[in-house]
Amino acid sequence: MKTLIHAIFIAFTLLLVTACSNSNSSTSSTVIHLNDNWKFSEASQNEWLSAKVPGCIHTDLLNHDLIDDPFYRLNEHDLQWIDKNDWEYKTSFIIDKSTFSKNRINITFGGLDTYADVYLNDELILKADNMFRGWTLNCKEHIKEGENTLRIYFHSPIKVGLELYDNYPYVVQSSANDLAKIGKVPGEKWVSPHVRKAPYMFGWDWGPRLVTSGIWEPISIKAWNTARLDNIHTIQNHITEQSAQLTSVFEVEANEANDATLSISIDGNILTSKKVNLKKGTHTYNVDFEIENPELWWSNGLGEAHLYQLKGELQTTAGIETFSHTLGIRSIELVRENDEVGRSFYFKLNGKPVFMKGANYIPNDVFLDRVSPEKYEHIIKSAADCHFNMLRVWGGGIYEKEIFYDLCDKYGILVWQDFMFACNMYPGHPEFLESVKHEAEYNVRRLRNHPSIALWCGNNEILGAWFGWGWKENNEKEQPHGAKAMWQAYKDIFLDVLPKAVEAHDPAKQYWASSPQAGDTIKTNKIDGDDHDWRIWFRDVPFITYHDGAARFVSEYGFQSFPELKTIKKYTIPEDYDINSEVMKSHQRSFIGNGAIKRYMDNYYRNPKDFESFLYVGLLLQAEGIRTGIEGHRINMPTTMGSLYWQLNDVWPAASWSSIDYFGNWKALQYFTRKAFSPIIAVPDTKTDDLLIYCVSDNFDDKQGRLELEIVDFEGNKLWSYQDEVKVKANTSSIIFKKPLKELLKGINTTNAVLSTKLFAEGELVYSTTSYFKEPMELNLPSPKLKVLTKKTDVGYEISISTDMLAKNVYLSFDEAEGWYSNNYFDLLPGETKTIIFETEENIEDYTSKLVVRTLNDTY
Missing domain, CATH: 3.20.20.80 (Glycosidases)
Structure with a gap:
């Protein structure tokens, strides 16, 4: 009740502040997104074609069929000329009278790849040199009411890199992942260390060498008068089950000293507000607040990843500026402590x-x-x-x-x-x-x-x-x-x-x-x-x-x-x-x-x-x-x-x-x-003198469990079985079964035997797996007769598979449609049936007859 009354009071106070101001509750700024109507050309060629922004030169060329698919066959090798050229992008946009009248007009480039000279109305306003950052600058003196032009000249990252390389007093060590040879770089020089650009684009031991240029993140203009809310960083000071004590740090840029009100709302409910005196320039202002009985953010498998929606507001005589972010209340710590092994x-x-x-x-x-x-x-x-x-x-x-x-x-x-x-x-x-x-x-x-x-x-x-x-x-x-x-x-x-x-x-x-x-x-x-x-x-x-x-x-x-x-x-x-x-x-x-x-x-x-x-x-x-x-x-x-x-x-x-x-x-x-990665697993170790079964649990509480083991031959005959109650210990690994393999496997042909392991926790089957005593090449695999039944469903197809003998690593594939199998590459024990879902949005004719089902035995 106390919290509700407090929220009502805060809301009433904000209403009075708004009513007494010279502005309504509308935003105090104007935002224009500059991501449309772009064109590109090879530098100095003046042959302009439509461009996609955000994008890059390779995909723009590809969209106009000026290059072949870089990933197809050996095409990558024929496209290394692109990164040796300079490229230009341009657009035009309108600034209306209302926007132009604002005291401050900023332009923000979310990401320019990489060496970019930016011209606004033919005036150089920025020389960018780092793909990994954004750039915001005041363009009020360069912009005009009516039509404006924006042009960006991208210098070849290879040519700039070579100049940096050649003029550096020593060779900066690079790895073999800078595929300068494929890139046809003169002298096969490692230029990538000098260029603040995604390293993988220069090649890696799993990827091609395709060095891009372009506008890879959005561009926008923001016009405003009194002040703008640039950023909020929310700090978690102290967390208990009863309360989360937090501070939101407002970063505000003001054109002049002014009075303002800062407020915080969570999930649409106003929690607090604070009057401040803004100073001219960029400064930070702290707003403390509390969330009672907080719901914590947990990682996958341990609980809900609960997210609050936080919105901060800056209210001045010019109107309201907002900044929002999700808030997950949690503590995270990397623990580095000496222990009996070394250091954690x-x-x-x-x-x-x-x-x-x-x-x-x-x-x-x-x-x-x-x-x-x-x-x-x-x-x-x-x-x-x-x-x-x-x-x-x-x-x-x-x-x-x-x-x-x-x-x-x-x-x-x-x-x-x-x-x-x-x-x-x-x-x-x-x-x-x-x-x-x-x-x-x-x-x-x-x-x-x-x-x-x-x-x-x-x-x-x-x-x-x-x-x-x-x-x-x-x-x-x-x-x-x-x-x-x-x-x-x-x-x-x-x-x-x-x-x-x-x-x-x-x-x-x-x-x-x-x-x-x-x-x-x-x-x-x-x-x-x-x-x-x-x-x-x-x-x-x-x-x-x-x-x-x-x-x-x-x-x-x-x-x-x-x-x-x-x-x-x-x-x-x-x-x-x-x-x-x-x-x-x-x-x-x-x-x-x-x-x-x-x-x-x-x-x-x-x-x-x-x-x-x-x-x-x-x-x-x-x-x-x-x-x-x-x-x-x-x-x-x-x-x-x-x-x-x-x-x-x-x-x-x-x-x-x-x-x-x-x-x-x-x-x-x-x-x-x-x-x-299942939360609870039972891992058989069949490669030592003993058969060991490890139980591993991510849970924070112990559980009562039951272990069931069975060895059968590939035709389904039971050769040995075991079951017993076990403790599934919390958040650790423990051995729950140990028996000498010589004793266990006496009289068993291990080239024709499979171990089935099942672990139950609190009466529920939480893990099952199959294991072998020989490597796959040594197994005497049978030729199973698989029975496959399919049924159309709302999401695709239901596939039921059963077998008379061991079917090792059953693999399902269907080349004519894109989709996802709920299970694949699995072992199927004799007499066992598994049901798999094939999710697809495509309408398929004769799915059953075209479905490919293969086992390891089919590869010999």
Whole structure:
């Protein structure tokens, strides 16, 4: 009742303030969006064609059929001329008398890629040089009533980069991911470290080299008189079950000293207001408020990701300015404490230790304007549906668009946010450091209100590369001055500029200088800090190695696969259907990729009989490997408290480490993660002297459980069974079954036997899986007779599958329609029936006859 009376009083007070002012409650500013009627031309050619804004030069050329699809076959190699040219964009717009009469007119460029000279009515108003930041400037003296022209001249990032490279006193170390050879860069020079632009566009070991230019974020004009509300940062001071004490920091730019009222409303209800005396210029003003009995924001699987809608208002005699953001009330902490193993590395959410389950995330396309809201939703929802609670936004891409973080907020996905530095050393001259400073401040301020942001990380793998890849030693030998200068630049950027930006603008969050590392200048180890575990991919060790010596937090590890044939058909022709064809090799950017896949496949599977079978087995190989990694990390809980595999998604259709291909199709790995990341799992370890069953739970409470084990042969005959009551211990891993394998398997032909594991908690089946005592290549797989029934539904088709004998890794595919299978690549035990939903919006003729169903046995 007290809160209600207070809210009524505040509302009445605001009504009086409004009534006594010279303005009604309308907004005090005018906003004009400048995203239409653009044209582009190659510089100095004066051949203007319609352009899309936001967009980029490659997609504009593609939309006019001036280039072929860059992703198709070898077309990428023929399009390297585009980034060597300069390009121009122009538009015109009207400023009416009312807007022109405003005291202040600002123009904001959300993102210019990258070296851009901006002319307003033929006057130079901006020289942009950083893709990763926005630019706002007062254009009152350059704008006019009536028609105005806006022209942007984009300099070639390669030509500018070469000039910077050639005039720098030493060669700045880059990784082999700067594909200068494919880019036909003179001298194959590494220009990417000098250019503040998405590094992945210069090529990576999973992506093409397509270096864009263009207007990649919206442009707008805002005209206003007295003051504008530029930003609100809401700080969570103290949280209990009864109350959340918060402060919203209003950032206001005023043309002159003035009286104003600031107010805060939550979900449409006014909580507080405050009268302030605005000072001329840009200043901040604090407004404290309280939310009683707050609903907390929890990560996926632990509770609701509750979001409040906060709106702040600035009211002056000119009218009302508003700024809104979602508010998730939660605490997040990276815990670094000495323990019996070494030093911990785990996150506490709302005071609870949480094992982080997820993947590394890269941009969804080389051409950022092609990523639709629907694709963002599909990628983030897929992660949530597979029990992810964290994504690492990798430092070689972009600071993602707002929709990405909104979706992470909505689905309860925490974000490990890298700054955009990856696998390169960087220049350290004052102009570069100043640019990085503005970039960091801009993005920290832009993203800090999102409850999903868990950590700010300086860079990807630079510390590890300097001390572990031979960079330090090679540069000290070849260019001693350059080596010293590069290390100083590292310290200036990652130990000074970036942490200062976080401290100044988002002090509640923690900063981690490099991933991986054990400390700010200490390379990674297994007992302290985070780790990128690439033993499996690069060292040819068995997948089961993931169960040994897991680090405190594994923030990268992975294994490659090609996508399924349905995807490969979209960028190839049948003549390319060989992993050693020129097209397939060009869409395989890892220098060891095909060889590593083949070597591992030879260790686990029989030689596939044809190209399509090779793709299918490769998908299983990747899925089994990373499943083993996830399980290895989780059974090592709480010593290990994070498992983020490389990588979730793709920027183009190709061989990569992704679990979702470029077109949004789930690979086998994505289906396997849904099981491996389940809130409660029972992990059989059949590769030691004992059969061990580990129980792992993310829940905060113990549960009473029951374990059911059964060994059957591939024809369905029961060979052994066991069941017993077990305790599902809260938020940890424990062994719930142990028995010597020699004793257990006595008299059993292990080439013809499968272990079925089922775990119940509080009477509910929470986890089931199948395991084997031999590798797939050693199994004596039968030829099952599958019975497949289909039925049309409102969302697509229901598919019922049963079998007389073991059907290993049942795979469903349908090339003629886009859609999603609720389950795929699964084992089907003798006599078992599974029902799968194929979701599609397409109308299909003869679906049943065209549905392809395959098992591992079909690949021999």
